[in-house]
Amino acid sequence: MKKIVIALxxxxxxxxxxSAQNSIRWVNSEYDFGAFKEDSGLVTCQFKGINVANExxxxxxxxxxxxxxxxxxxxxxxxxxxTITITVSYDPEGRxxxxxxxxxxxxxxDESQSELKIRGVVIGSEATLKSRYPxxxxxxxxxxxxxxxxxxxxxxxxxxxxxxxxxxxxTIVPQLKYVPSYIKSSIIPSKIAPGEQxxxxxxxxxxxxxxxxxxxxxxxxxxDEHDGEVVTFxxxxxxxxxxxxxxxxxxKNAPIFELEENRIxxxxxxxxxxxxxxxxxxxxxxxxxxxxYRVYSLDSGVEVIAEKDKVKGGKSAKIKVTxxxxxxxxxxxNATIRFVVxxxxxxxxxxxxxxxxx
Numbered sequence: 001m002k003k004i005v006i007a008l009x010x011x012x013x014x015x016x017x018x019s020a021q022n023s024i025r026w027v028n029s030e031y032d033f034g035a036f037k038e039d040s041g042l043v044t045c046q047f048k049g050i051n052v053a054n055e056x057x058x059x060x061x062x063x064x065x066x067x068x069x070x071x072x073x074x075x076x077x078x079x080x081x082x083t084i085t086i087t088v089s090y091d092p093e094g095r096x097x098x099x100x101x102x103x104x105x106x107x108x109x110d111e112s113q114s115e116l117k118i119r120g121v122v123i124g125s126e127a128t129l130k131s132r133y134p135x136x137x138x139x140x141x142x143x144x145x146x147x148x149x150x151x152x153x154x155x156x157x158x159x160x161x162x163x164x165x166x167x168x169x170x171t172i173v174p175q176l177k178y179v180p181s182y183i184k185s186s187i188i189p190s191k192i193a194p195g196e197q198x199x200x201x202x203x204x205x206x207x208x209x210x211x212x213x214x215x216x217x218x219x220x221x222x223x224d225e226h227d228g229e230v231v232t233f234x235x236x237x238x239x240x241x242x243x244x245x246x247x248x249x250x251x252k253n254a255p256i257f258e259l260e261e262n263r264i265x266x267x268x269x270x271x272x273x274x275x276x277x278x279x280x281x282x283x284x285x286x287x288x289x290x291x292x293y294r295v296y297s298l299d300s301g302v303e304v305i306a307e308k309d310k311v312k313g314g315k316s317a318k319i320k321v322t323x324x325x326x327x328x329x330x331x332x333x334n335a336t337i338r339f340v341v342x343x344x345x346x347x348x349x350x351x352x353x354x355x356x357x358x
Contacts, residue, residue: 023052024049026047027047027049027050029047030116030118031088031117033090034120034121035121035122036122037123038096038122038128040092042089043092045118046085046086046087047086047088047116048083048084050081057078057108057109058075058107058108059075059084059086062086064103064104068101069089069118071086071089072087077108086103088103090118094132096125096195098193098195098197099119102115103118121193123194124195129167133163137221137230137231139223140172140174140192140231141164142163143162143163144162147162147235148160148236151238153206155207156206156207157207160202161202162199163198163199164198164199164200166194171194173190173191174192174198175221176219176220176221177221177222178220180219182204183205183217183219187199202233213239213296214236214298216234217236251344255284255285255288255311255341255342256346257282257346258284259351261280262352264321264353265355266353266355269323269325269333270325277320277321278321279320280318280321282317282319284314286343291310292306292309292317292339292340293341293342294339294340297336298336301324301325301327301328301335302321302337304319305320306319319351321353333356335353335354337350337351337352339351
């Protein structure tokens with residue numbers, strides 16, 4: 001009896017296996033176009049299969065994973081043993097780099113779908129490359145040479161990715177140099193094949209950055225490991241205090257930053273004159289100590305020094321501003337002094353420095 005049950009189960013498995021077989025046996029289910037130029041326009045290929053069912057079948061529907069891929073086929077039924085041809089077109093316009101697309105095909109006899117794949121590498125046209133990768137650096141083209149991290153709380157991190165494209169017929173192995181300690185940077189993939197793109201990642205960790213406020217730094221990319229062309233990525237971030245873990249009691253007693261005046265007017269400034277200095281005060285209207293994490297100016301010819309870096313509640317501190325006329329540009333003095341402080345309501349106050357150059 002046991003042997004009969006085993007035999008019946010085996011027959012059932014064979015029967016299920018036969019019923020699960022596809023009605024179409026594909027001669028080829030993948031096609032590689034290789035590398036071709038975008039300017040070549042639409043490219044096409046054919047997939048051929050044989051109806052191995054015992055009855056006629058027809059193609060019910062097809063679906064591509066992208067609008068750039070178009071399948072075409074006959075709507076007529078295919079008799080047993082007939083050859084089925086599916087023509088697939090790919091439009092490379094505006095799509096430089098490697099691609100892999102799928103076409104799913106449903107026939108009238110099977111519950112499951114057939115899957116066809118196309119792949120290749122599009123060598124971008126000059127017009128496409130200029131719009132997508134406007135920065136030319138030797139053998140490579142870059143999406144941008146500016147990396148704007150934006151505002152980042154102390155202790156937080158953020159990653160930015162910049163696309164890089166190989167416009168040559170050679171494999172390129174670019175290198176990154178002079179990366180600041182608080183930035184982790186890598187190129188993925190590290191080897192860029194002809195006509196393909198890679199990504200340069202910039203992982204900025206504010207925990208390890210010593211500066212507060214606006215931070216300007218750079219990372220150098222060499223387009224080839226053997227003394228290639230060089231491009232510098234300008235990396236900028238704005239590091240601010242993190243108040244997210246403050247308790248209601250801490251917020252109630254938090255320092256409050258107040259400016260004695262928010263505009264410092266140097267009046268008429270002689271371009272050939274000696275450096276000029278003015279002072280103003282900042283006051284803490286809160287209870288806890290006001291910490292001046294950073295007091296600075298990004299404008300050429302303007303230097304600022306704080307009397308101290310901590311102001312007790314109800315007290316004030318002097319800020320000295322020195323202007324060097326020979327270093328100023330333009331017709332007017334129009335600079336800013338920036339603060340980074342531990343006031344949750346106003347962590348980055350700004351004071352304007354103005355004057356007229358003669």
